[in-house]
Amino acid sequence: MSRVGKAPIALASGVTVSVSDDNVVTVKGPKGELQQAIDRDITIEQEGSQLLVKRPSDQKRHKALHGLYRALLNNMVIGVTNGYTVTQELVGVGYRATNQGNTLDLVLGFSHHYVFELPKEIKVSTTAEKGKNPTIILESIDKQLIGQVAAKIRSLRKPEPYKGKGIKFAGEILRRKAGKSASKK
Numbered sequence: 001m002s003r004v005g006k007a008p009i010a011l012a013s014g015v016t017v018s019v020s021d022d023n024v025v026t027v028k029g030p031k032g033e034l035q036q037a038i039d040r041d042i043t044i045e046q047e048g049s050q051l052l053v054k055r056p057s058d059q060k061r062h063k064a065l066h067g068l069y070r071a072l073l074n075n076m077v078i079g080v081t082n083g084y085t086v087t088q089e090l091v092g093v094g095y096r097a098t099n100q101g102n103t104l105d106l107v108l109g110f111s112h113h114y115v116f117e118l119p120k121e122i123k124v125s126t127t128a129e130k131g132k133n134p135t136i137i138l139e140s141i142d143k144q145l146i147g148q149v150a151a152k153i154r155s156l157r158k159p160e161p162y163k164g165k166g167i168k169f170a171g172e173i174l175r176r177k178a179g180k181s182a183s184k185k
Contacts, residue, residue: 005066009051009074012081017051019044025073029080032141036076038069079141086150087170089133091159097126097134104136108157116153121145
């Protein structure tokens, strides 16, 4: 049995889970509501304050879906109770980030600005303190969406391995390379 799939999902107080006839799971909590369509073979059962994900057989496909949907539902429950936050740093001379509402304006050393219109489900804030790298802070209840947006922002200027210039996640450790060494004659 899947180790991930057989673990129960703990429901916090104030979180309700409902499954519709067409196998769409809706999770409502204090921070919002999320929906996820699941495969018709996978069943969801609620026992008290726990959610169990069950599969009909030990087929390879059912085993794979078992762990997948348990992880997705767990992420939804955590999202509607606590939410998710991703912090990114801009490392480089002249790199800046500003936002107006859900529009993110990035200056990344190119001849042009990058202007990003973020989805309405994501809240963005930027900080620029003297002596520190500018930061972008993304907040959302949807883990998939916030991860996808953060990866897209990072892909605009990935950190390079020599000086570390680029957009990196806060706390990320970059693998650095040594520069050229002088020739020995």
